[in-house]
Amino acid sequence: MSKIISFLSRILLGILLVLTLLPFYLLVINAFKSQSEIILNPFQWADSWQFQNFAKAAPQIIRPMVNTLFVTAAIIIITIIVSLLASYAFVRYDRFFGKEVLYFGIIALLMIPGFVMLIPQFVQITNLGMYNTFLGLILPPAAYQVAMGTFLTRSSMESISKSLFEAAEIEGANDMDILVKVVLPLSKPILSTVTIMTGLNAWNNYIWPLVSTTGEKTQQIAVALTKIIVSVSDGQGVKFAAYIIASLPLIILFCFASKYFVEGLTSGAVKG
Amino acid sequence: MRKKRTPWQYIKPYLFLLPIYLLMITFKYIPFGIAIEKSFFNWNGANINQFIGFDNYIQALKDPTFMIGLKNVGVISIAYIVIVLTMPLLAAELLYAVHSRKKQYIIRTAFTFPMVVPTVVIILLWKWILAGDNGVLNNILTNMGLESLTAPWLGSTKTALGSIIAIGFPWLGSASLGGLQFLLYYGALQGTSQDMFEAAEIDGANILQRFFKIDVPMLASQMKLTVTLAIINAVQVFDSVYILTKGGPGTATITPSVVLYEQGFTYKKMGYSSAIGVIMFAIIMVLTIINQMMMKNTEKMD
Numbered sequence: 244m245s246k247i248i249s250f251l252s253r254i255l256l257g258i259l260l261v262l263t264l265l266p267f268y269l270l271v272i273n274a275f276k277s278q279s280e281i282i283l284n285p286f287q288w289a290d291s292w293q294f295q296n297f298a299k300a301a302p303q304i305i306r307p308m309v310n311t312l313f314v315t316a317a318i319i320i321i322t323i324i325v326s327l328l329a330s331y332a333f334v335r336y337d338r339f340f341g342k343e344v345l346y347f348g349i350i351a352l353l354m355i356p357g358f359v360m361l362i363p364q365f366v367q368i369t370n371l372g373m374y375n376t377f378l379g380l381i382l383p384p385a386a387y388q389v390a391m392g393t394f395l396t397r398s399s400m401e402s403i404s405k406s407l408f409e410a411a412e413i414e415g416a417n418d419m420d421i422l423v424k425v426v427l428p429l430s431k432p433i434l435s436t437v438t439i440m441t442g443l444n445a446w447n448n449y450i451w452p453l454v455s456t457t458g459e460k461t462q463q464i465a466v467a468l469t470k471i472i473v474s475v476s477d478g479q480g481v482k483f484a485a486y487i488i489a490s491l492p493l494i495i496l497f498c499f500a501s502k503y504f505v506e507g508l509t510s511g512a513v514k515g
Numbered sequence: 516m517r518k519k520r521t522p523w524q525y526i527k528p529y530l531f532l533l534p535i536y537l538l539m540i541t542f543k544y545i546p547f548g549i550a551i552e553k554s555f556f557n558w559n560g561a562n563i564n565q566f567i568g569f570d571n572y573i574q575a576l577k578d579p580t581f582m583i584g585l586k587n588v589g590v591i592s593i594a595y596i597v598i599v600l601t602m603p604l605l606a607a608e609l610l611y612a613v614h615s616r617k618k619q620y621i622i623r624t625a626f627t628f629p630m631v632v633p634t635v636v637i638i639l640l641w642k643w644i645l646a647g648d649n650g651v652l653n654n655i656l657t658n659m660g661l662e663s664l665t666a667p668w669l670g671s672t673k674t675a676l677g678s679i680i681a682i683g684f685p686w687l688g689s690a691s692l693g694g695l696q697f698l699l700y701y702g703a704l705q706g707t708s709q710d711m712f713e714a715a716e717i718d719g720a721n722i723l724q725r726f727f728k729i730d731v732p733m734l735a736s737q738m739k740l741t742v743t744l745a746i747i748n749a750v751q752v753f754d755s756v757y758i759l760t761k762g763g764p765g766t767a768t769i770t771p772s773v774v775l776y777e778q779g780f781t782y783k784k785m786g787y788s789s790a791i792g793v794i795m796f797a798i799i800m801v802l803t804i805i806n807q808m809m810m811k812n813t814e815k816m817d
Contacts, residue, residue, distance in 0.1 A: 248722060249612070256609040259602075260625055262685045266640045267629065269651060282649045325534045332531035339528045349535065352543055356799050358751050358772055359792040362779045363546035363553065366560045386542035389535050418527070447634045449754045454780060465635045469758055479643065486636045497631040505627060505698060 274487050278478025293480055300471070300485035306459065307467035308489060314380045314463065315445040321385040322441045323434055326392030331422055334400045335408060346397075352390040357450075365454050375456045380463065384451060388444065392437045399433035400426065435503040439496065446493055464489050550789045558786035571790035581791065584762075584771045587676060591770070592749035592802075594680045599696045599741040602686045607700035608730070623701065626687050630694040638755050641682040645669050669759055672767040679768050682755055696741040703737050704730070736813040739806065746802045750795055771795050 273281050274296055275289045332339075333346060364383050373379030403426065411421045427434075452463035468489055473481045497504055554572070557565045575581050606626060613619050629637065644651040647667025656665045668678040687697050715725045731738075753772040756762060762769035762777075771791055779788030 252609050252612055256606070256613070256622070259606050259609070259685055259687065260622060263626060263629060263687050266637070266644065267632065269644075270636075270640055285651050285654055321538075325538060328531045329535040332528040336528040339525070342528075345532055345536075349539070352539055354800075354803075355543070355547060356747065356751050356796055358753070358775060359550050359789075359796045360543060360546040361775065361792065362560070362785045362788050363549035364542065365780075366785070367542075367546055367549075369560075382538070383542045386538040389538055390543075393535060418531075443631070449635055449758075450776075454776075465633060468633070468635045468639060482639075486639060490632050490636055493631040493633065497628070501624060501627075504631065505623075 274483035296484040554790035595745040603697035
């Protein structure tokens with residue numbers, strides 16, 4: 244009995260695995276095919292490999308990718324610096340007036356759905372002259388990520404022994420020394436997690452670039468992917484090639500930091 | 516030992532909090548306040564700005580498109596709740612039953628992989644899978660001799676909403692729906708002691724008994740969290756709907772977020788649009804509170 248169940252559960256696991264990965268398998272094999280081959284049978288390997296699909300796709304998405312890399316990097320850097328400073332205030336100073344209220348003010352932001360603020364944020368960005376600028380793409384999402392980042396870094400930083408701070412102070416270290424030489428090295432794991440979560444959110448962001456930018460100057464990858472134009476003779480293969488190129492940065496990051504990825508995504512779940 | 520506090524010492528913690536509060540207040544809390552204020556205004560973001568009381572809210576309740584949108588996210592919410600309580604849990608249990616650590620690690624990585632593919636790429640892939648002409652699903656059906664079942668999945672009012680929900684099937688991939696839940700369940704299973712499962716086995720409990728008597732109470736906190744996330748995602752669902760159907764055909768897949776976007780940016784009815792945002796906020800708050808009260812946390816077991 245238990246052998247049958249164990250066998251059936253293996254089969255079921257295998258089916259789930261195949262179904263999960265199938266779309267990506269199809270994406271990869273069809274990216275190398277001509278339109279007629281794609282239509283004929285999407286499951287078959289390419290007869291004639293169309294490597295030029297990638298060459299044709301690249302010019303349409305390289306610029307949005309560079310734009311998005313810049314925006315993502317900026318949001319990550321702001322998030323790390325601002326979250327570290329804020330967490331340091333809560334961890335280093337035992338008591339100050341309004342401490343709990345100020346912490347709640349940060350966490351409360353995580354409970355407000357982004358859509359509520361969409362319209363006023365757009366008007367604000369326009370009034371500040373930030374419409375269709377990198378600053379406009381960076382600052383509003385960063386303002387959300389810093390709240391998430393502080394939430395994560397504070398709980399991790401609490402575990403640093405207070406005596407370390409005191410020892411450093413006796414040695415004559417000021418706050419900046421302590422932050423850079425004590426807190427930063429000890430916070431590396433949580434900062435990797437924050438980096439990955441923030442990076443994923445920034446790379447995936449669709450709605451904010453959709454409303455706050457126009458044209459190619461600052462175009463972000465999520466929007467660019469929906470606007471790829473292919474000629475009839477090129478076919479969908481070119482689109483698929485573009486999807487693959489656009490996925491590479493995150494996949495490369497995943498290969499190097501799969502452990503932090505998993506931790507980051509799970510700890511990010513607490514944001515609900 | 517402690518040095519006397521100078522006034523400077525009192526100010527310092529606030530200085531460390533200055534950057535975060537500058538950012539949050541400027542780009543989140545002020546816009547949030549404006550959203551609530553302008554929901555009572557006839558506002559186009561510029562020259563038209565007139566207080567109209569609750570008119571926007573009354574208009575929303577009378578707006579058939581918005582009401583269909585609410586009904587649609589009701590359907591999507593229920594579907595998402597059912598999905599996150601079944602498929603990722605099933606996958607986590609099946610994977611946990613695999614004995615080899617190495618195999619577990621490889622399969623977990625495979626289940627996690629789609630989460631790092633950009634969401635828009637996944638949505639566009641499903642656009643191709645579900646396409647009426649030369650779509651993958653129709654191709655499979657035709658090859659199986661089930662030609663009568665083929666359909667323009669996203670283009671027909673009967674199947675469009677179901678198709679939107681089906682994106683990401685078997686829902687272990689996308690970060691917002693499935694993948695995360697799978698990791699939460701799997702992590703919780705891994706974190707429990709083997710003794711309990713062994714004790715249950717010795718007592719002669721069968722798999723289903725073990726699942727409902729031990730696993731489900733143990734995973735209650737994770738289930739509560741995944742349901743909360745499912746509701747938040749469902750009420751705000753936008754990317755997939757806007758990219759695939761723009762709410763159509765007709766109003767078959769319209770959602771409040773799409774109504775908000777179109778009223779605000781296409782028709783410049785930004786006061787009305789803000790009111791819809793506030794209603795969405797209220798719905799999420801109420802549903803989250805109900806969920807917090809109704810669902811149990813993990814029981815403490817000794």
